[in-house]
Amino acid sequence: MAPSYLRQLLAVLTEQVDKIEGLAEKNGLSQYPSLDELPNEKQNEFTTHQDVVQATYLASSAASQLAATLKPSGLLVYERASAHYMSSAMRVVSEACVPEILREAGPQGLHVKDIAAPTGTDVKVLSRALRCLCTNYVFKELSPDVFAHNRPSSFMDTQKPVDFVVKHAIEKKRSIDAHPHGIAAVHGDRYHDTNGILAVLDHNKAPVSTAFQTDEEIWKWIEHYPGHLKRLQMVMMGWSSLYPHKKNMSGFDWMSLPKDSLVIDVGTGIGSEAARIAKLGPQLKVVGQDRAQTINDVALPKWKTDPELKPMFDSGRVSLEAHNFFDNQPVRQSQSVAVFYLRYITHDWPLEENIKILKKLHAAASKDTLLILAEQAFSEVYLMDLTMAVLANGQERTIGEHKEMTEAAGWRIVKIHQTPGCCFGEIVCEKI
Numbered sequence: 001m002a003p004s005y006l007r008q009l010l011a012v013l014t015e016q017v018d019k020i021e022g023l024a025e026k027n028g029l030s031q032y033p034s035l036d037e038l039p040n041e042k043q044n045e046f047t048t049h050q051d052v053v054q055a056t057y058l059a060s061s062a063a064s065q066l067a068a069t070l071k072p073s074g075l076l077v078y079e080r081a082s083a084h085y086m087s088s089a090m091r092v093v094s095e096a097c098v099p100e101i102l103r104e105a106g107p108q109g110l111h112v113k114d115i116a117a118p119t120g121t122d123v124k125v126l127s128r129a130l131r132c133l134c135t136n137y138v139f140k141e142l143s144p145d146v147f148a149h150n151r152p153s154s155f156m157d158t159q160k161p162v163d164f165v166v167k168h169a170i171e172k173k174r175s176i177d178a179h180p181h182g183i184a185a186v187h188g189d190r191y192h193d194t195n196g197i198l199a200v201l202d203h204n205k206a207p208v209s210t211a212f213q214t215d216e217e218i219w220k221w222i223e224h225y226p227g228h229l230k231r232l233q234m235v236m237m238g239w240s241s242l243y244p245h246k247k248n249m250s251g252f253d254w255m256s257l258p259k260d261s262l263v264i265d266v267g268t269g270i271g272s273e274a275a276r277i278a279k280l281g282p283q284l285k286v287v288g289q290d291r292a293q294t295i296n297d298v299a300l301p302k303w304k305t306d307p308e309l310k311p312m313f314d315s316g317r318v319s320l321e322a323h324n325f326f327d328n329q330p331v332r333q334s335q336s337v338a339v340f341y342l343r344y345i346t347h348d349w350p351l352e353e354n355i356k357i358l359k360k361l362h363a364a365a366s367k368d369t370l371l372i373l374a375e376q377a378f379s380e381v382y383l384m385d386l387t388m389a390v391l392a393n394g395q396e397r398t399i400g401e402h403k404e405m406t407e408a409a410g411w412r413i414v415k416i417h418q419t420p421g422c423c424f425g426e427i428v429c430e431k432i
Contacts, residue, residue, distance in 0.1 A: 009066045016059035023052055032056075035137055035150045082383040085132060089386070090156070092129040093139075096121040097165045099157040102139070102149045109140075109148030118166045128385055128395075144400055206393035218392050219348070223293045233270045233298055236344070251417020251426040252372055254281030261338035264289060266325050266361070267345040271299045271318070273374075275309055277341065278318050284338075285317065292322035325357050329364035336366035343374035347384075348394045351405055358409030362431060371411050371429040373402065402427055 003011065020032050024046065033043045046052060068076055093099065096119045102110060112127045127145055134141045139153040149157075158165060206218060214221050222228045254277060257263075261284050265274040268288030278286045288299065299320050303313040312318040323330065325345070329337075340361045346354045361371060376384060376396050388394035397405065403413055411429040418425045 006066065006069065009062045009069070012062040013059050013066065016055045016062070019055045020052060020059065023049070023055070033151060035152065036140065037151055038149060038154050039151060079383060082387060085383055085386040086136060089129040089132045090138075092121075092126060093133065094156060095119070095169060096126055097162065097169055098126070098130070098139075098147075099149070099153065100160060100162045100165045102147065103154070103157050103159075104162050105148070107148060109142045109146045112145045112147060115147065118162070119169050128389065132383065132386060144398070207390045208392070219291070223291065226293075226297055229294065230298060233294075236269055236272075251419065252428060254284065257281060257284060257338055259283045260285055260335075262287065262332070262335055263339045263341060264329075264337055266340055266342045266357075268299065268320070269294065270302055271309070271320060273341065273343050274318050274320075275312065278312050282317075285319075287319050287321050289321045289323040289325065291324055295320050295322045325360065326353075328360060337364065337369050339370045339372055340365065341372045341374070346373055346402075346405070347375055347388050347396050348392045350393050350395065351408075354405055355409045358406065358411060362410040365431055367431060369431065371406070373406075373427040373429070375402070375425065375427065376423045407432070 024030070024032055027046050027049075029043070029046060033039070033047065037043070047056070096116065098115055101115050101118065112130065113123055115121075115130075116123045116126045130139055130147050131141065133139050133153070134147070137150070137152060138156075139147050140150045142148055208218050209216065209221065212221065222232060254263075261281075263277055263281070263284050263286045265271075265277060265286060265288045268274050268290050271288045274286045274288035278284060288295075290299065303309045303318070303320060309318075313320075321330070342357075345357070349357070358371070365371070385396035388396060395401075399416070406413055406427075406429050410432050412432045413427055414430050415428040416425050417428070
């Protein structure tokens, strides 16, 4: 039997790795330099040798094709479409003199606050830019927010003294301030310091809002344009298709809840999550909440006509409720809420706004109410992180950042379900 497509790629990779390691041994090296090894003269001489270059090109091509074959195709396309964030992130760290600062810091690295201080760069923007690069093997994160050089990032270093490059960066900023032009006349140093897209991040306004010249946050602004609102729901459904979606909700055991337990799907959108919860827990009562326009113009027409959804809606198993999650939850005299479920809600908002949302839910919760956040909490999420930053001033968060956020609103993380094969997780919280 002929070897499979995957085995053929693996064979090319294995053959070339054997050749590279044999050449390394002949040149007195124990192995090919790893990403963590900073370059030196002997290693550079070896890695640029003609035979080594030929073998590494063949090996890396086979490895890239193997990775592209195994990765979900939708996710692969999304990563390619979002590749511009890499160049933006590189511009951020270059303008902040990060390569030179980390060179002088040495192998122990430096906390992002100390990296940002010499040039006065926004710490949060710099941290997110560095983490985006780290997950693509440029720089490395030794511990939360402590970064250091690796082999690829070292090639960004100008080899000039830190004092020199920092002085130049500050003088450049002052020159821009003194002679504004084009975009600089609108956004000033904020644009130039962080390459435009990331520059206009602040706690009140997302770059998209700046682009459309509105002071409204994107979710309110989009309601003025019904076509955009419907298109947004289609985008959300399309994003869900990048992963085996039913696995996203397989972590929490919905059948473990008693009969007629009330589950509130907060920010339901078109109601796809409410439907899935109702299918996984047919004994439950599920309420999908969202803004009035979303419920009336998007969700209700779907639920009243879709042959799969209509029976659940007509029977009362699933209901739809107009509600803004920044307001107090409706008073429910008959029963308490068993679960507040928020899927892809907290990544839409900055920390301060999320604390407001979660505090409203905390105030309406009984001592036994659970809060479940379904978010990207693992692995490489940082291209999506910058997408959320640009769109809504939102953020993809680490487990530590989720802990900080939930505890600030009176909730404690008690369990985390990781979805097999991807970075999704269901973060289960109880009241403190």
